[in-house]
Amino acid sequence: MTFVQLIDCRTSRLDEMNRLMDQWVEQTKGKRTATHAVVGKDRSDASHVIEIVEFPSYEEAMRNSNLPETDRIYRELVALCDEMPTFTDLDVVRDEPLYAAQARRFFDTVALQGPLPALNDLIAEHYHDHDPANEQDTLGLDNMRREIEMWRRAFDFTFTIEDQITQVDRVCTRWSWNGIQKDEFMGLPNTGRQVSMTGTTVFRFDRDGKILEGWWQYDRLGLLGQLGALDALET
Structure with a gap:
């Protein structure tokens, strides 16, 4: 079952966050299990940012989380946030293109x-x-x-x-x-x-x-x- 993780955070350093994500993509080539990532900025609050990351399954997401590169990038991500980000784990029950x-x-x-x-x-x-x-x-x-x-x-x-x-x-x-x-x-x-x-x-x-x-x-x-x-x- 497809699995999606929502990372909800507040930051005034979105450009730095984007560069950090570029580093993660480059450093996890051939190892990451994420298949799709979207970053959205709240139109009514520019400091409110949500990242949506898709995986083939929950198990593949856990494999991705255990990568040393993911752990390091996560700690740097937290440092860029104004407060601790929150995570929502979702099993996809309907995906209709x-x-x-x-x-x-x-x-x-x-x-x-x-x-x-x-x-x-x-x-x-x-x-x-x-x-x-x-x-x-x-x-x-x-x-x-x-x-x-x-x-x-x-x-x-x-x-x-x-x-x-x-x-x-x-x-x-x-x-x-x-x-x-x-x-x-x-x-x-x-x-x-x-x-x-x-x-x-x-x-x-x-x-x-x-x-x-x-x-x-x-x-x-x-x-x-x-x-x-x-x-x-x-x-």
Whole structure:
């Protein structure tokens, strides 16, 4: 279970505290077990500072605490505080990356059988799509719907999400795609073949949680080869 420690302190020496944390990061390379650290300053009280440190588990946090570098940095941290800091230990019982969930919902939705939903709760009206397979970027929700419909007419397909990485307003998704051709695709006649490819998509979200921009990288050449488009070149 993910474990989070909150360090609550008061200090007028935040710059020195930040430099101290930089030293700890440098000196514990290859040994620390912390995976994420955030330092926040109270907007209503500049001397009130909270540091949030995340670990894979409580046991890993204890291993981190037992490092000699951590012990030394802690003593120096206390010296920078106006009063003794307080610690709150938390087992994380819910961790919901909302943008990542919305990205997953996009891939699930476009692969659904039957009529394509409106998508206006997923994609922003002024969506901007970057796909190197297209000569020009796709602009706007309506044009993106037409792009999706083109794929849906040609294939019955599913996406499998392999990995997701979230950073601020962006979600990177590594996916696998499996489909069966059922109609013409890019001038290629229907083969009825079962085909597959892999790819990566980065989505940028707006404040409403809608997809505002997308960047696609996928093995379109491999897909065309599976559909026989490259057969003439091999003979």
